Amino acid sequence: MYWKEKEEIILEDELKSIQLERLKKTVLTANKSVYYKSFFKKHKLDAHIVELEDIRKYPFTFKDDLRESYPSGMLATSLDNVVRMHASSGTTGKSTLIFHTKKDVDNWADLVARGLYSAGVRKTDIFQNMMSYGLFTGGLGLHYGAEKIGAMVIPIGTGNTDRQISFLKDLKTTVAHITPSYLLHLGHALEEKGLSPAKSFDLKIAIMGAESYSEATRKKLEKIFNIKVHNCYGLSEMNGPGVAFECEHQDGMHLWEDNYLAEIIDPITGEVLPDGEEGELVLTTLKREGMPIIRYRTKDITKFLNGRCKCGRVCRRIARIKGRSDDMFIVKGVNIFPSQIETVLMETPGVDKNYMIILDRKEGLDILLIQIEIQKTYFKGELRQLKNLQETLRENLRRVVLVTPVIELVEPGTLPTSTGKAKRVLDKRRL
Numbered sequence: 001m002y003w004k005e006k007e008e009i010i011l012e013d014e015l016k017s018i019q020l021e022r023l024k025k026t027v028l029t030a031n032k033s034v035y036y037k038s039f040f041k042k043h044k045l046d047a048h049i050v051e052l053e054d055i056r057k058y059p060f061t062f063k064d065d066l067r068e069s070y071p072s073g074m075l076a077t078s079l080d081n082v083v084r085m086h087a088s089s090g091t092t093g094k095s096t097l098i099f100h101t102k103k104d105v106d107n108w109a110d111l112v113a114r115g116l117y118s119a120g121v122r123k124t125d126i127f128q129n130m131m132s133y134g135l136f137t138g139g140l141g142l143h144y145g146a147e148k149i150g151a152m153v154i155p156i157g158t159g160n161t162d163r164q165i166s167f168l169k170d171l172k173t174t175v176a177h178i179t180p181s182y183l184l185h186l187g188h189a190l191e192e193k194g195l196s197p198a199k200s201f202d203l204k205i206a207i208m209g210a211e212s213y214s215e216a217t218r219k220k221l222e223k224i225f226n227i228k229v230h231n232c233y234g235l236s237e238m239n240g241p242g243v244a245f246e247c248e249h250q251d252g253m254h255l256w257e258d259n260y261l262a263e264i265i266d267p268i269t270g271e272v273l274p275d276g277e278e279g280e281l282v283l284t285t286l287k288r289e290g291m292p293i294i295r296y297r298t299k300d301i302t303k304f305l306n307g308r309c310k311c312g313r314v315c316r317r318i319a320r321i322k323g324r325s326d327d328m329f330i331v332k333g334v335n336i337f338p339s340q341i342e343t344v345l346m347e348t349p350g351v352d353k354n355y356m357i358i359l360d361r362k363e364g365l366d367i368l369l370i371q372i373e374i375q376k377t378y379f380k381g382e383l384r385q386l387k388n389l390q391e392t393l394r395e396n397l398r399r400v401v402l403v404t405p406v407i408e409l410v411e412p413g414t415l416p417t418s419t420g421k422a423k424r425v426l427d428k429r430r431l
């Protein structure tokens with residue numbers, strides 16, 4: 001049931017005391033870095049922690065702080081002790097560098113193994129890692145965790161869909177690690193070849209993360225491929241994937257609180273919110289020695305779920321990430337998250353697998369244009385059917401996002417696809 005039962009099944013009080021002991025050490029270690037030393041001095045802070053709540057006396061660390069301390073201002077040890085470096089994928093600007101000691105990479109692999117095991121991955125599995133290797137943490141991060149479990153890892157990386165399909169078939173892959181956009185694309189590619197995604201393979205589990213996706217997308221993919229999809233969350237500043245993981249019950253992601261101290265804050269005021277309220281996730285590393293980070297603003301919007309998970313693990317669960325606070329866009333004064341649109345699309349029968357959101361402005365008025373791939377049969381049938389679907393989508397979307405969108409229906413395979421992180425919003429108002 002558990003990767004390391006002694007660490008996962010403990011009392012809440014035990015967890016709290018582990019957190020406290022690790023937090024004390026983290027702050028002391030951070031104080032050895034050029035960045036935090038001057039940060040503490042500037043804010044007249046010491047590195048002394050008595051209780052967990054003391055974390056709140058420290059100001060937040062932002063991505064810009066990492067950029068400004070480029071390349072190694074936050075490194076808290078000598079470069080001699082560093083065995084690996086990663087960088088964020090740079091979705092939102094210049095990349096930031098993260099350095100790991102031997103203990104750090106080993107501990108990260110152990111956390112990933114914990115998550116994978118909780119999702120049902122075992123020694124007997126064939127693990128096709130369809131995430132990019134290299135500076136991006138998705139490939140190597142899961143690679144070492146799966147190896148630790150003893151699964152056979154295929155380090156294929158992203159892209160080359162034909163080869164992915166051959167390996168899935170010939171090596172009888174049972175677990176895939178993949179982004180939602182690539183799995184949707186793979187489904188499309190298989191159908192184009194006349195293969196049934198549900199019947200052609202031995203695939204049982206997909207570990208899916210790196211970008212947000214809705215519950216409706218998960219359900220759709222589970223059905224198309226006849227598999228279980230487990231959500232996996234992480235960010236390079238906090239190692240990478242494996243910060244939070246969905247266990248066998250698929251009901252929210254266990255955030256590994258013995259390794260990360262989590263707070264949920266109001267992204268505008270910075271105020272810490274009561275348990276269960278939705279806000280921005282703020283994380284402090286608790287076990288990292290090479291480059292500890294204090295109160296990192298992830299920009300990711302989520303909340304803690306109430307109650308204990310049926311699996312019995314002590315670490316609390318966070319809800320699916322709603323999006324990044326900077327993903328949100330405003331149309332005609334209304335705040336919209338792409339995930340709200342995605343949910344409606346994936347729940348509407350007839351919609352295929354891909355879509356694109358385009359924001360524009362004409363004569364001073366905002367326009368929300370949504371291009372949607374729909375199933376081929378609609379283009380072969382009567383025009384009325386197409387019109388009806390267009391109307392249904394417009395109405396369902398208007399009800400959820402409160403703005404009437406312009407709907408453009410296109411054939412499957414028309415819109416740009418991605419093997420890594422998808423870019424599904426194009427804001428022409430900013431061009």
Ligand code: ADP
Nearest residue numbers: 088089090091209210211212232233235236321
């Ligand atoms: P970048 O910030 O440059 O994209 P990363 O590659 O470290 O750098 O990506 C981390 C981000 O990816 C997270 O902050 C989050 O926004 C997104 N992400 C990762 N996993 C998930 C997931 N399971 N669900 C939603 N978003 C995710």
Ligand code: ZN
Nearest residue numbers: 247249309311
């Ligand atoms: Zn659980």
